[in-house]
Amino acid sequence: MSDDPIDRDGLSPRFWERKPLSKMNAAEWEALCDGCGKCCLNKLEDEETGQVDLTRVACRLFDDATCRCAQYDTRHSFVPECIVLSPETLEQHAYWLPRTCAYRLLHLGRPLYDWHPLISGRAESVHEAGVSVRGMTVPEFEVDDDAWEDHIIDEPH
Numbered sequence: 664m665s666d667d668p669i670d671r672d673g674l675s676p677r678f679w680e681r682k683p684l685s686k687m688n689a690a691e692w693e694a695l696c697d698g699c700g701k702c703c704l705n706k707l708e709d710e711e712t713g714q715v716d717l718t719r720v721a722c723r724l725f726d727d728a729t730c731r732c733a734q735y736d737t738r739h740s741f742v743p744e745c746i747v748l749s750p751e752t753l754e755q756h757a758y759w760l761p762r763t764c765a766y767r768l769l770h771l772g773r774p775l776y777d778w779h780p781l782i783s784g785r786a787e788s789v790h791e792a793g794v795s796v797r798g799m800t801v802p803e804f805e806v807d808d809d810a811w812e813d814h815i816i817d818e819p820h
């Protein structure tokens with residue numbers, strides 16, 4: 664999988680169908696990310712209704728061309744609020760995670776989609792399926808906070 668920035672080599676076939684999330688090792692856990700980039704978009708949450716709207720305003724570290732975090736390993740030096748998904752924190756974040764997010768799907772007992780790089784064998788398949796946000800974001804430093812609602816989008820899925 665040479666086009667894949669996430670190392671998915673050497674993993675047991677279909678491990679996600681046989682192992683609960685809480686039993687996965689670090690490599691398996693990281694490999695679940697499909698690279699859609701949707702969790703790097705800013706959301707608007709209505710405190711009264713709980714409704715979460717997605718905007719196309721991306722985190723300042725998001726690289727729109729690669730659909731990746733530009734500083735993933737050191738991101739917390741720049742974006743301390745960036746969440747760390749883990750088996751322990753998944754429950755509290757599941758409500759706002761994108762509908763197609765592999766962590767959310769498995770948390771809900773659902774299968775992964777065929778375009779997931781673990782199944783397709785290619786990182787590009789998430790973009791070809793129209794599920795990612797590559798090429799459709801604006802950086803948050805170009806949009807005032809109070810203008811985010813002008814950039815609300817339907818989740819690509």
Ligand code: SF4
Binds near residue numbers: 699701765
């Ligand atoms: S939404 Fe889920 S699958 Fe998509 S980039 Fe974020 S963590 Fe990965």
Ligand code: SF4
Binds near residue numbers: 702722724725733746
């Ligand atoms: S710091 Fe990186 S991983 Fe975290 S939201 Fe921003 S772009 Fe995404």
